[in-house]
Amino acid sequence: MLIGELARATGSTARALRHYEQAGLIVSSRAANGYRVYDESTAVRVRNIRSLLAAGFTLEDVRPFLACLDGDVLTAPASARALRIARERLAVLERRIAVQTEARDRLAAALAAAGGS
Numbered sequence: 001m002l003i004g005e006l007a008r009a010t011g012s013t014a015r016a017l018r019h020y021e022q023a024g025l026i027v028s029s030r031a032a033n034g035y036r037v038y039d040e041s042t043a044v045r046v047r048n049i050r051s052l053l054a055a056g057f058t059l060e061d062v063r064p065f066l067a068c069l070d071g072d073v074l075t076a077p078a079s080a081r082a083l084r085i086a087r088e089r090l091a092v093l094e095r096r097i098a099v100q101t102e103a104r105d106r107l108a109a110a111l112a113a114a115g116g117s
Contacts, residue, residue: 006042020059025063
């Protein structure tokens with residue numbers, strides 16, 4: 001499967017796939033013309049990576065999940081390490097939300113004070 005085919009099959013982009021490969025999350029071989037060639041099973045791995053990223057994980061957070069990225073990672077029993085990473089990521093997201101909420105509240109107050117509601 002060529003990179004464009006993998007991108008279409010997973011809803012990803014070729015750029016993201018190259019990034020995942022550079023991060024060591026997926027692998028490819030090279031055709032005689034130098035094109036990247038991926039195994040069909042890589043599509044499952046990419047979908048799992050994208051699911052974890054959509055859940056708020058970073059690529060670095062995804063690395064410890066390498067051993068289970070080829071299966072159904074979201075329904076498999078979570079390891080203690082995976083739960084720790086998820087809790088840490090949730091704490092980061094909650095802090096960011098709190099900061100953004102405070103900024104929104106300050107802006108709303110400033111607009112109300114200026115008569116611009």
